[in-house]
Amino acid sequence: MWLEMRGAVRRFGERRALDGVSFGLAEGEIGCLLGPSGCGKTTALRSIAGLESLDAGAILSRGRVLEGPGVHLPPHERGIGLVFQDHALFPHLTARGNVEFGLQQLGRTERAARAGEMLDLVGLADCAEAYPSQLSGGQQQRVAVARALAPRPATLLLDEPFSSLDVALRERLVGELRALLKSLGATALVVTHDQQDAFALADRVGLMRDGCLVQWGTPYDLYHRPVTRFAAEFVGQASFLPAQRGDNGELQTELGPLVDGHGAGAARDGAVDVLLRPDDVVHDDRAPLKARIVERVFRGAEFLYTVELPSGRRVLSLVPSHHDHRVGESIGVRLVTDHVVTFPPLRGVTTSVAT
Amino acid sequence: MRPSPPRLAAVAAVTLLAVPAMLPLLSAAAAWAVPAGEIWQHQLAHVLPRVAGNTLLLLALVAVGTGVLGTALAWLVAGHEFPGRRVFAWALLLPLAVPGYVLAVVFAGALDFAGPLQSWLREAVTPGLRLPPIRSLGGAALVLTLCLYPYVYMLARVAFETTGARTLEAAQTLGHDRRSAFRRALLPLARPAIAAGVGLACMETLADFGVVAALNVDTFTTAIYRAWYGMYSIAAALQMAALLALLALAGVWLERRLRGSRSFAGQRPSGALPRLRLTGARAIAATALVVVVLGVSFVLPMAQLLAWAARHVATDLDARYWAFAGRSVALAASGALVVVVAALVHGYALRLERRPWLRALGRLGTAGYAVPGTVLAVGLFAPVAGLNNWLQARLDLALGASAPQLFLQGTLLTMFVAYLARFLAVGTGPIESGMERIHRNLDEAAVLLGARGATRLRRLHLPLLRGSLLAAAVLVFVDLMKELPITLMTRPFGFETLAVRVFEMAAEGEWERAALPSVFIVAVGVLPVVLLARRVTHVA
């Protein structure tokens, strides 16, 4: 492993910000820690950078122990780059000065050359002499990335890199950043609370909750094979439909039978909840089952309908936007599922829609 | 975008607040009409070259001294853990409560050839032993540094503690160790704060008369008094004072220019600055350094003052002292309130109306801090007395013999106007930097929520500025406790304060008897300083 965290524990008083977190990144991989605020993802990042120390566990970079029992390498000896959430650019230095800041071991000419190269790379060669206050938010972020990459860190860490940027800029920058990191072959770990950013950027995503790593896998896995209800609900939109497992393993639902490809144990009586993503429930006029539209959200290319089944349960359905139906109309729906994920039913709770 | 018309209220406020400081400068300008050519010729030939050199050298020494000492102590306390740190954190502000002239007299008494230290050294060590003379430019620089470093210490510490953590982290992840991160990032970032502190120290140095007189150093200020007291030329004195104020303004302008387009605003406060735990010899050295600084700037001088005061306490201390102290506190507190409110209005008006010419006018309003107090008092007194006489003439015309006798120049109103002229700079310092930290987005958000003008000031800025306002109030309060010339000249009859008491004793050279009121000044000033110190710690 290029970067590895093993059983990391970090306590703040009573609270465990990290409670036995382990994961690893291979060389050139982009990882992402995803989770709600307070889940410990930023603490994990800061521990890797050396800005926090661990109470237990270890951190290794290219086989070298950065953090472990009796070992705490100071941040400046770790060879880890960090892009701060607020960029933390030095306001008293120009863009070039900021990028050169981490290159003090180089000679003057080499330093200037490297800084120029990095600014070129992020497309800011023209703004080299501007002070941070004269740069836009997006430009500041790119300077921050260039600054962190300039000293050729083993791994680049990014803390909520897009949180301060507006949505339009954000989507473009995510793509640009991924392309940039890939072109450099850089290993990177990103922390974000936004699933879209995580999916667009990362090769591997880790979902965290209450200091624990709930799931670590590819974005595809995380979306389609969530291991807990929390994972299912946090990553994308989800509805849950009660089902009964037959003897042959087939699941009987209100919307018809399903083959259980991937699922957790059922209740003793064979009752389970099936995870349905909005794209699993498709609109088909010929479908025998009709559902009443109770809510609709226009999304440009699609409508996201919340439909009520005859049983009164509600599920989400993603429908191409030329199927324009009004609230109250009934439409035919059927299931199209590649990955059937089931969870034990929640006792006493009948809620079925989570968005 | 079409430029909007200037907001009248803002322009009016800044203009009005520039008036107090402008009055003496206008008096000075009027003084240029009085021929003092002969005196100037003499000054140019025999006095100015020497005093200008002395003044600049003293200024440079104090700037470097307060800058280095204040910043070093701030970094030591903010960034390190060592025995006594928690106490030192606030104790290092204590010298603020000691008037410079008092410290100078104590130093002169204790360290001169005839003083106890040198006498002891001659007896106990060797008869030929001499210390460097305390009555010298170096001595004055030392004393001024010791009583003015807290400005730098306080502002730098707040800068380190509020925004230092993130800067340190950023530098560390870029391969800098703590020392290098401090030198290359934290220090440059704290520059506006350090510059503000050094600026205050420099302006006080420019205006200082008490310290240089006690230690017998000839500066611009002493030359001003020499022209006035010695050669009876108030015109020449005012003219030289105007030059002094110009020099100060040029200094402020130069610092701003050097800062250029680097904006230091809007740095977000980050978490607590991690403190490096010092151990062994380094911990001892850190503690020793602070103990020495505190010892020579506060503890030992206070001990000497107390010893002097004890000799006269039986004869001099009477019930009136409570009244002196009460009056000093009431005066300083109400004066501080006036100055801080004015500084707040000043800062807010300049925030609303960002026009370079208005900013320049605003700067002019703070130039009084660099003018020697007595000169400023006289420069302000003359126009106020003139106004009084004009009003009296109108009144006499209207009411005849039954007209009441006006006495505007000897009222607290005049006193407060003079305080404004002199101390607006002390109030605007912390308030301006506090305002800089409030992001403009907040203003816009407040406007959209319907909070405009004064309402926005009350509901948005006041709560956010609480710390800065308190800092400003305490700084002005302590300065007013020590203030003498303005109080002396404009006080109502029989209005005696502690500082006036010091003057009464010191004017005839009875320094030991002046110790008693001095002790009172320090004692009363210490309380708010400790309050401020705790607050500063709290904010950080």
Next chain:
Amino acid sequence: MLLTALARNAVLLGLCAGILPVSAHADTLVVYSARNEQLIKPIFDAYQKETGVEIKFTTGDAAVLVERLAAEGRNSPADILMTVDAGELWNAAQRGLLRPVQSPTLARNIPKHLRDPQNRWFGLSQRARTIVYSPQRVDAKQLSTYDQLATPPWHGKLCLRTSKKVYNQSLVATMIAAQGEQKTEQVVRGWVGNLATDVFANDTQLLEAIAAGQCDVGIVNTYYYGRIVKDRPDFPVKVFWANQGAGGTHVNVSGAGVTQHSRNVKAATRFLEWLSSGKAQQHFAAVNMEFPANPAAAIDPVVASWGRFEASPINVAEAGRLQPAAVRLMDRAGYR
């Protein structure tokens, strides 16, 4: 305690309007005084006790008080200006801020050379500025005049106070009056060349320096010496009366005059007359160990113990007139 004081002052601060009926009544006098509160208050109190006339006063530097009088003009509440040197009185008179007072009592009590030739101000006590020396290292026979301290035998042995102090300015001014600028400048240059150490900020420091052995002779006002010996009778410094038989010891005065725009000229004059006579004279001088201006008044016993001396007969007004010239001369001579 503090709180009540605060509250009382808060009321005072609030109420203090710009209308003060000062000096409207004949039984109140307003004094602008450069003489300190502790030196004048007891005497003012005594006067009030004796006559019922209340005296309001404010203290400050003389130059500041003079500017204040000038700025206030005819609306000034002041009746009397009191200073601790003749120079500022001369300056105030010169600027028309003081009025002539024809009083036989004052003319009788105050010797001619201690008052303004036009009777606009009167000296009330004499402050002698003379030579002090260390009896251990100096034989009094080696001493004679101020001028003689500029000669080679005193090289490295002389201590002086700063020339910024008015007492030295008036000393040099009367030297100019007596022997002209050229001769005086030579003397002052000689002094500067003889200095044992940099000039002092006050006379007390200078006396302590002689006692500690930093220098052997100096020039001070005698009351500073008096204050020290009152506490330490064995203080190892002695007074030498300068210029005896050679023009006399330099004296300055602490004095007063009635202001040009006083509304109580008569009462003010009566007060000055009272100050110039009898017990008041004695007390006025003794409280600061000075010499009375009225030759008939008794001298403080400690002060008297330094012996009688011949004082310079030059009118102290000359000290004011020649003071700017003296300051320039000292600047030229490098006397700081």
